[in-house]
Amino acid sequence: DVKVTQSSRYLVKRTGEKVFLECVQDMDHENMFWYRQDPGLGLRLIYFSYDVKMKEKGDIPEGYSVSREKKERFSLILESASTNQTSMYLCASSLPLAGATDTQYFGPGTRLTVL
Amino acid sequence: GQQVMQIPQYQHVQEGEDFTTYCNSSTTLSNIQWYKQRPGGHPVFLIQLVKSGEVKKQKRLTFQFGEAKKNSSLHITATQTTDVGTYFCAGKKTGSGNTGKLIFGQGTTLQVKP
Numbered sequence: 001d002v003k004v005t006q007s008s009r010y011l012v013k014r015t016g017e018k019v020f021l022e023c024v025q026d027m028d029h030e031n032m033f034w035y036r037q038d039p040g041l042g043l044r045l046i047y048f049s050y051d052v053k054m055k056e057k058g059d060i061p062e063g064y065s066v067s068r069e070k071k072e073r074f075s076l077i078l079e080s081a082s083t084n085q086t087s088m089y090l091c092a093s094s095l096p097l098a099g100a101t102d103t104q105y106f107g108p109g110t111r112l113t114v115l
Numbered sequence: 116g117q118q119v120m121q122i123p124q125y126q127h128v129q130e131g132e133d134f135t136t137y138c139n140s141s142t143t144l145s146n147i148q149w150y151k152q153r154p155g156g157h158p159v160f161l162i163q164l165v166k167s168g169e170v171k172k173q174k175r176l177t178f179q180f181g182e183a184k185k186n187s188s189l190h191i192t193a194t195q196t197t198d199v200g201t202y203f204c205a206g207k208k209t210g211s212g213n214t215g216k217l218i219f220g221q222g223t224t225l226q227v228k229p
Contacts, residue, residue, distance in 0.1 A: 031215035040124060042203065042221035043158070050214045058216075090157060094215040102207065102215040103148065106157040 003027070004107035006091055012113045019078040021110050023091030031094045032074035033104065034058075034066065036087040043090065049074055081114045088112075119206045121220030129228050134191040136223035138204035145210075147180055147187045148217065150203045158203055194227045201225070 007022035023032065031050050035043040035058075045058030047066040055066050063085060067075045074093075078085055088111050092104040121138045128134050138147065146165045150158035162171055164180035164187060171178045177190045187206075191198055201224045205217040 033215075035219075040221065042121070043205075043219040045216070045219075048214065048216060056214070092158075102217075103160045103163065104150075104158075104205075104215070104217060106159070109157050 004091060004093055004105050006089075006107040006110050008110050009108060010111050010113075012115065013078075013081050014115050015082060017078075017081050017114075019081050019112065019114075021076040021078075021089055021091075021112070023074045023076070023093075023107055024072055025074075025093040025105070026072065027093065027095075027105070028071065029093035029095050029105075030071070031102070032068065033092040033094075034064075034074065034076045035090045035092065036060070036085075037090055037109070038087050046076065081112075083114050086112060086114045119204060119218045119220045121204055121223055123223055124221060125224050125226070127226045127228065128194050130196060131193050134194050134198070134225055136189050136202050136204075136225075138187045138206070138220050140185045140206050140218075143184050143209050144206040145184075146207045147184075148205045148207075149178060149187075149189055150205060152201045152203065152222070154200060156200075191225075194225070196227050196229055199225060199227050 004025045033048040034046040044060050049055045049068040065077045088109050090109045091107040094102045094104045119140050148163045149161040152158045168182045169180040175192045179188045201222045203222045204220040
């Protein structure tokens with residue numbers, strides 16, 4: 001059974017702080033993703049990674065960076081948190097099987113509040 | 116950029132009534148997936164459709180992929196309170212290779228009145 005874990009369920013930070021959100025998957029998946037979820041906007045892709053040290057911008061990368069030093073771990077970094085980054089952050093992973101299902105497995109989410 | 120539009124955003128039904136949510140893509144998709152997110156939970160994979168015109172069923176849930184591979188629907192027959200949640204479609208862009216990148220619709224939140 002695939003397990004994706006995230007470092008915190010709830011996080012409260014102050015404006016200007018540097019914030020690290022960590023995600024770990026235990027199924028040797030190549031692909032990992034960071035989304036933010038806001039009411040009425042669905043899941044918006046921030047960054048994704050298809051291999052160690054490889055990363056690509058998603059639809060809303062501004063204000064975020066990522067790090068993938070090990071295959072199982074994908075970190076999302078808010079360099080200087082702002083109130084408009086208050087959101088639910090979801091991490092996901094998948095296998096890159098061409099022609100087969102590339103189901104994404106999601107972590108439980110981190111609800112970040114920036115004051 | 117490519118978008119996947121999903122309607123309606125919200126749906127309230129009486130238990131026992133049917134429910135349908137629709138997804139439309141601006142371009143052809145190689146496949147479409149459906150996920151369910153229970154209140155307070157995270158999205159969980161339900162099904163993937165790959166072939167043009169494909170129809171799949173899971174008990175009371177029927178999933179369809181359009182002939183042009185640009186639209187999809189999820190229909191629930193005789194809703195139950197356990198169906199409550201947000202349903203997302205997610206399309207894989209043709210030619211996106213093995214990155215696994217999906218484009219998610221905005222989701223349809225279903226409320227069921229007992």
